[in-house]
Amino acid sequence: MVWLNGEPRPLEGRTLKEVLEELGVELERVAVLLNEEAYPGSELPHHILREGDVVEVVALMQGG
């Protein structure tokens, strides 16, 4: 399983970018934490998802 925003999903073998695009994420507006490494959504590494990967997709929101 891959942990995506806190939920386990069977995404092994697919690329991170492909998965996020399929979910309709606007990559230029988000940042992605992949196993504790932060990337701009528009500069994702070519990463094939593996068992145990932890992915967090975040954006700026109102608050504070």
Place this chain on the structure above:
Amino acid sequence: MDTWKVGEEELKSRLILGSGKFKDFGVMREAIAAAGAEVVTVSVRRVELKAPGHVGLLEALKGVRLLPNTAGAKTAEEAVRLARLGRVLTGERWVKLEVIPDPTYLLPDPLETLKAAEILLEEGFTVLPYMGPDLVLAKRLAALGTATVMPLAAPIGSGWGVRTRALLELFARERASLPRWWWTRGLAFPPMQRRCWSWGWTPSW
């Protein structure tokens, strides 16, 4: 023009606004313009993956400097993670550090705040920590090299006005040995703001 500095950043307005609790983006934009605020704080939150709709916050905040915060962090580790993500999202190196484990009174955790500040400073961040009105902690943070200290005037969202005045007086007395400081929270309405100015203090919330 009278200016002040936060780390390396030179600012004209002494008012830093939050971006939360506005009815809509239109009201938020009007408030920012009316206040003349140059800097607005924003939070970093998980995208809703079931409906990742276009929010439009960046467009609504065009023309102001963004100050990402670590709202939602309960530990130093979480705060550091959010700060790194905020840097990626805004391109800014400064961060309003908030580490709040307690959901009832929203009080900041002094030990985790100190720990997070140390890590973030090592990573080159300009750190603006939110904290209780504790002069000892303020001096510890100052010794690490935070750009500001930000003692609370009353619990977040209480609208109680300044309830920690005696402790804040100590901050005022020790001004020379502290980094730039401002205080925050719990200030309900403009008359309170004016009273703060009459004491020579600069409020922010």
